[in-house]
Each structure stands twice: as structure tokens, then as C-alpha cells.
Amino acid sequence: MxxxxxxxxxxxxxxxxxxxxxxxxxxxxxxxxxxxxxxxxxxxxxxxxxxxxxxxxxxxxxxxxxxxxxxxxxxxxxxxxxxxxxxxxxxxxxxxxxxxxxxxxxxxxxxxxxxxxxxxxxxxxxxxxxxxxxxxxxxxxxxxxxxxxxxxxxxxxxxxxxxxxxxxxxxxxxxxxxxxxxxxxxxxxxxxxxxxxxxxxxxxxxxxxxxxxxxxxxxxxxxxxxxxxxxxxxxxxxxxxxxxxxxxxxxxxxxxxxxxxxxxxxxxxxxxxxxxxxxxxxxxxxxxxxxxxxxxxxxxxxxxxxxxxxxxxxxxxxxxxxxxxxxxxxxxxxxxxxxxxxxxxxxxxxxxxxxxxxxxxxxxxxxxxxxxxxxxxxxxxxxIGYVDGDGALFITGRSKDLIIRSGFNVYPQEVEAVMNAFPGIRLSAVVGKAQEDGNEEVVAFYETEDGRAIDKTALMDYLAERLAPYKRPARLMEIEQIPTTISGKIQKEPLRNRLDTAVP
The missing domain is CATH 3.40.50.12780 (ANL, N-terminal domain)
Incomplete structure (x- = not known):
């Protein structure tokens, strides 16, 4: 065939x-x-x-x-x-x-x-x-x-x-x-x-x-x-x-x-x-x-x-x-x-x-x-993974930012691009939070333009019109400043570390 x-x-x-x-x-x-x-x-x-x-x-x-x-x-x-x-x-x-x-x-x-x-x-x-x-x-x-x-x-x-x-x-x-x-x-x-x-x-x-x-x-x-x-x-x-x-x-x-x-x-x-x-x-x-x-x-x-x-x-x-x-x-x-x-x-x-x-x-x-x-x-x-002595493959990680939600790939930069177009948002960073069922929750951090107040309900409605359900953030978290490197690259590990204690 x-x-x-x-x-x-x-x-x-x-x-x-x-x-x-x-x-x-x-x-x-x-x-x-x-x-x-x-x-x-x-x-x-x-x-x-x-x-x-x-x-x-x-x-x-x-x-x-x-x-x-x-x-x-x-x-x-x-x-x-x-x-x-x-x-x-x-x-x-x-x-x-x-x-x-x-x-x-x-x-x-x-x-x-x-x-x-x-x-x-x-x-x-x-x-x-x-x-x-x-x-x-x-x-x-x-x-x-x-x-x-x-x-x-x-x-x-x-x-x-x-x-x-x-x-x-x-x-x-x-x-x-x-x-x-x-x-x-x-x-x-x-x-x-x-x-x-x-x-x-x-x-x-x-x-x-x-x-x-x-x-x-x-x-x-x-x-x-x-x-x-x-x-x-x-x-x-x-x-x-x-x-x-x-x-x-x-x-x-x-x-x-x-x-x-x-x-x-x-x-x-x-x-x-x-x-x-x-x-x-x-x-x-x-x-x-x-x-x-x-x-x-x-x-x-x-x-x-x-x-x-x-x-x-x-x-x-x-x-x-x-x-x-x-x-x-x-x-x-x-x-x-x-x-x-x-x-x-x-x-x-x-x-x-x-x-x-x-x-x-x-x-x-x-x-x-x-x-x-x-x-x-x-x-x-x-x-990322390894092979054990029996020849079986174990997956231990994946490309740094990829999120798996309900079996689908969620690429943070796509969600960020949509969020960043919302009036009042200066910058956003999306990360995954592991759940007990092996799934991942999509969490979006954002900083505002000059402290401008963001209506989270309006933002969620905006995202719902532009993203499939599995890509939409489960949590929106305002942050004073998203951490970056000297060159301006967003650092997501500090954001992941905040999730255990942060309050939505």
C-alpha cells in the first residue's frame, strides 16, 4: 500500500x-x-x-x-x-x-x-x-x-x-x-x-x-x-x-x-x-x-x-x-x-x-x-529521558516551556501573545503547574502598564474568545515585575517556584 x-x-x-x-x-x-x-x-x-x-x-x-x-x-x-x-x-x-x-x-x-x-x-x-x-x-x-x-x-x-x-x-x-x-x-x-x-x-x-x-x-x-x-x-x-x-x-x-x-x-x-x-x-x-x-x-x-x-x-x-x-x-x-x-x-x-x-x-x-x-x-x-538496563525508555522532562493539558500541547508563547494584546497588560508569562492527576494547570502571570487595574473577568472573557478551552489559563496572577535576564529574556523558573505559595 x-x-x-x-x-x-x-x-x-x-x-x-x-x-x-x-x-x-x-x-x-x-x-x-x-x-x-x-x-x-x-x-x-x-x-x-x-x-x-x-x-x-x-x-x-x-x-x-x-x-x-x-x-x-x-x-x-x-x-x-x-x-x-x-x-x-x-x-x-x-x-x-x-x-x-x-x-x-x-x-x-x-x-x-x-x-x-x-x-x-x-x-x-x-x-x-x-x-x-x-x-x-x-x-x-x-x-x-x-x-x-x-x-x-x-x-x-x-x-x-x-x-x-x-x-x-x-x-x-x-x-x-x-x-x-x-x-x-x-x-x-x-x-x-x-x-x-x-x-x-x-x-x-x-x-x-x-x-x-x-x-x-x-x-x-x-x-x-x-x-x-x-x-x-x-x-x-x-x-x-x-x-x-x-x-x-x-x-x-x-x-x-x-x-x-x-x-x-x-x-x-x-x-x-x-x-x-x-x-x-x-x-x-x-x-x-x-x-x-x-x-x-x-x-x-x-x-x-x-x-x-x-x-x-x-x-x-x-x-x-x-x-x-x-x-x-x-x-x-x-x-x-x-x-x-x-x-x-x-x-x-x-x-x-x-x-x-x-x-x-x-x-x-x-x-x-x-x-x-x-x-x-x-x-x-x-x-529528555533515559533508557534503563532493560532497554525501556523513561521520559523525565520536555522542552522547558511546553505544557500538557488534557493530552494536548499548550505553547505558552501563543497564550502570552494573546494576553499581551489585552489593554493594560505590559507583559505576561505562562507556566504549567503539575496536578495530582498528571495533568498540568495553565497559569498566567502578568504585569500591568503603570499599575493600571485589570478587570480579570473581562480578561478571561477576552481569552475565551481567542483560545481553545484547554489553552485558557486556570489562574491569572498579577505580579509587580516579571523576572528577566539582563538581556531581557523572561525567567520562568522563579514564577514556577512562586506557585506553591502564591494566592490567585
Whole structure:
């Protein structure tokens, strides 16, 4: 296979009547049925002048249309850019301005936020027979120049991350990488057509696309597809249709533990594999989940710049620690200290990765691409860790300012850029505060212009209009002067040290 849509095409040919999706409040969708929809969507896209090398932005939340459009774009050689409809209008606009899509599709049928964004773009109703009624779309640049043929064929999708500078970074994820990891992931979990996985992780995130969607379709298994994570829904679907694979970020499992506080064991007759990724693993949470399900909680390590997990714990050898596991097939690791590789077990250093899933670069961003993609094909992950004597990787830190909130990356400089534009704020600095559940709270310090009073309620309303919920500060803390170096660089460590005693 060369392209991701061939995964679906293969299953539709082999097992057309097998269920692939269990949508919310709808009849199950079968592989043959979904493939026919993908073909019809491809015809519709062509009728709207979308061709190979063009970009199609998908603004929505998990639903069958998001899945079908992803594969339809692959089938005609276009680039899909899936973005979560819960992003603010500003964030959607910044991404659209950067990637210049020919067409934007809004899953307005099943997502109120998507419908709101559609109105802002003057989108029209999508009456094409390929879609259920209620969706909308807008044609923006029908004459936009397509990407080169070679580039168009290599890139499966762009996944946007804000970037440490606050500017958007479109990670160019390859067909080759996704197809490779689909096979690796399915094999690591021993997935079969009888498996049913739960899919509430956004399909705009590499975890949702690679680990959940692609691996499941590679195995010919089924997905319970949900727009948002809901504990009650998880508990219902564990029993019917009977989830066998449960994957999510740690905060999802924290909510499960909370909801099942009075239960010694959760009823999950078909469940055989439980996995968490996207953030550090808390051992206390691991113990609680393993007690509730009577199964080991597996763990892994991946980043947006690699098409799937790079390390996964061994299904046959569950671990009692917080290791990220072992390198998957094709992945090479170097731990670097002061620019030199280290070999001894336990030596901490920068994590460099090489393998078939390494991104093709940041779209239209050669400077940051050069910083991340090093000579010899190595990817600088920006994370810090070590390998133990058994060969398992442990993550001990990450790039200094990055905050992980609900499994998503929050880049402080993006939040700071928004805050600094608020009248009366001279300077801001955003840091993360570790929580008991392994999550991080976003905390914003700010100093005012000449002691000017800031209405915190108005400031929070301002941020709510411009930032996705997971990026918004949980605390706003006024400070007389934000500490800086002699050269004017903000010092964040003193701010982190204040958080234990500071009063909001």
C-alpha cells in the first residue's frame, strides 16, 4: 500500500459487510458502505475543483464525515487538514491563513461549534448526496496552486500544532509513516477483526489518527466513534457493543476512576487491552485503573512529529513502573548529552529519534524544520529521558516551556501573545503547574502598564474568545515585575517556584 485510503479499500474488498464504525445515535456503518461514501465524496470534491495537491480543511468533531473526508482526500491526492471545531475563531483563522485551503468543510450536522465557524465563513449548505443533510462548506481559493506532484503524493495530512513561537506549525505527516505505524500498532495490541475500540480522541490529533483510526482499520476492527469523551458513554459501550480496546490520555482515565469511585470493578466483559499516552503516566492512576479493570494499563510515547507511537510497553510483559516502553519496529533512539550520544543505562539526555514515521517537515516553515530535522535523518523530539538496563525508555522532562493539558500541547508563547494584546497588560508569562492527576494547570502571570487595574473577568472573557478551552489559563496572577535576564529574556523558573505559595 502507498496511500492511507487503501487501508479502507482493502477491508471494503475483503469484508464489505463488517462493521467499521459505531456512530453516536446512528446505525453502525460497514466497511463497504464507508468506502462507497469515500468514492462519492471524492467525486464531489472534484466537482468543486479540488484536485491533487490542493488542501481541504475539515472543521469538526469526531463523526463519520471526518473519517470519510480524510480517506477521500487521500483517494484524490488532496491534503486533509483536520482541526477541532472547539478551537476559537482566531485559531481557525490563523490555520486557514497559513495553509490556504481550497475548500473548508464544516461538520455542522453534529457539531454546534463547527456550525458557528461555518457562519463566520459564510458557508453554504452541503446538499451533496455523499453526505447526510446539515453539513456546510465554503470554497475559498479554487484557483490556488497545488503542491508539487511529489510532495502531494508523500503527505497524507497536515496536523497543526501552535509552535513555541505562537505561530502555527503544520506537521507534514506521510502516508508511509501512517501505514507503517498502522501495522505496528495493530500488531502490538494483537488486534483482530473481532476487536472494538473506543474513539473519543480527536481525529485532528496524531493519537486519534494513527493509534486509534489507522491501526483499527488495518486490523479490520470496529470503532465506537464519539465527538467527545463521556464517562457514562464509556461505561455503556464497554457492555454493549462490548469495547475490547480502550485507549486515551490520562485525564480520561482520571474521570473514569472518579465516576467508578464506589465500584470495586467495572463491568467490561470484552475488554482485553487498556492503554494511555499523550502525557506522563502517574503510578497512582495506573494502580487504580488496573484495579478497576483487572488488566494492566499499558503506556507509550509519541509526538505529533512522528506518525504514531515510537515506544510502547510489551503486551506480554506488563510493567509496574511509568516506563514508556520499548522502541517499536523501525525506530532508532539516541540519548544525547552536550551533542554526544550516551550509551550507559540511566544517563539522561535529549531524545533523538529516527524511523519511517518521522515527519516530512513543518509546512512552509524551513527554519523550524531545520531545527527539528537533524543530519542523518534524526528528529529532535525536544524531550529528555533515559533508557534503563532493560532497554525501556523513561521520559523525565520536555522542552522547558511546553505544557500538557488534557493530552494536548499548550505553547505558552501563543497564550502570552494573546494576553499581551489585552489593554493594560505590559507583559505576561505562562507556566504549567503539575496536578495530582498528571495533568498540568495553565497559569498566567502578568504585569500591568503603570499599575493600571485589570478587570480579570473581562480578561478571561477576552481569552475565551481567542483560545481553545484547554489553552485558557486556570489562574491569572498579577505580579509587580516579571523576572528577566539582563538581556531581557523572561525567567520562568522563579514564577514556577512562586506557585506553591502564591494566592490567585
Amino acid at each position: 502507498q496511500f492511507i485510503h487503501e487501508l479502507l479499500q482493502h477491508q471494503a474488498t475483503r469484508r464489505p459487510d463488517a462493521i467499521c464504525l459505531y456512530p453516536e445515535e446512528a446505525e453502525p456503518i460497514r466497511y463497504g458502505q464507508l468506502w462507497r461514501q469515500v468514492q462519492a465524496i471524492g467525486d464531489w470534491l472534484r466537482s468543486e475543483k479540488v484536485a491533487a495537491g490542493h488542501k481541504v480543511m475539515l472543521v469538526g468533531e469526531n463523526c463519520p464525515e471526518m473519517v470519510a473526508l480524510l480517506f477521500a482526500c487521500s483517494a484524490i491526492g488532496a491534503w486533509p487538514i483536520s482541526v477541532n471545531a472547539r478551537l476559537s475563531a482566531r485559531e481557525i483563522s490563523v490555520i486557514a491563513d497559513h495553509c490556504e485551503p481550497s475548500l473548508i468543510f464544516f461538520t455542522a450536522r453534529c457539531s454546534a461549534p463547527a456550525d458557528g465557524h461555518a457562519a463566520a465563513y459564510g458557508a453554504q449548505a452541503c446538499d451533496a448526496a455523499a453526505f447526510p443533510a446539515g453539513n456546510k462548506y465554503a470554497v475559498l481559493s479554487p484557483a490556488a496552486a497545488p503542491e508539487s506532484a511529489e510532495q502531494a503524493q508523500a503527505v497524507a495530512t497536515l496536523i497543526y500544532t501552535s509552535g513555541t513561537t505562537g505561530a502555527p506549525k503544520g506537521v507534514m505527516v506521510s502516508h508511509k509513516g501512517l501505514l507503517h505505524f498502522a501495522r505496528i500498532s495493530a500488531a502490538s495490541r494483537r488486534m483482530s477483526p473481532q476487536d472494538i475500540a473506543y474513539a473519543a480522541l480527536p481525529l485532528s490529533h496524531i493519537f486519534g489518527i494513527a493509534t486509534v483510526l489507522m491501526a483499527t482499520f488495518h486490523a479490520g476492527a470496529s470503532l465506537v466513534l464519539r465527538a467527545r469523551f463521556d464517562v457514562d458513554d464509556v461505561l455503556r459501550t464497554l457492555a454493549d457493543p462490548g469495547i475490547s480496546i480502550l485507549q486515551g490520555v490520562p485525564t480520561m482515565f482520571v474521570r473514569i476512576v472518579s465516576a467508578a469511585a464506589d465500584q470495586p470493578r467495572i463491568h467490561a466483559p470484552a475488554l482485553r487491552y487498556v492503554y494511555t499516552g499523550g502525557a506522563a503516566l502517574d503510578l497512582a492512576l495506573k494502580g487504580k485503573i488496573e484495579s478497576l479493570f483487572g488488566l494492566p494499563l499499558h503506556h507509550g510515547y509519541g509526538i505529533t512529529e512522528y506518525a504514531g507511537s515510537m515506544f510502547i510497553t510489551d503486551i506480554d510483559k506488563p510493567r509496574g513502573d511509568a516506563a514508556a516502553g520499548y522502541a517499536v519496529e523501525g525506530v532508532e533512539l539516541q540519548i544525547m548529552q552536550d551533542g554526544q550520544p550516551v550509551q550507559q543505562a540511566g544517563a539522561k539526555g535529549d531524545i533523538l529519534i529516527r524511523g519511517p514515521g518521522v515527519m516530512l517537515g513543518y509546512y512552509r516553515n524551513p527554519v523550524q524544520t531545520a531545527q527539528a530535522l537533524l543530519p542523518g535523518g534524526w528528529l529532535n523530539t525536544g524531550d
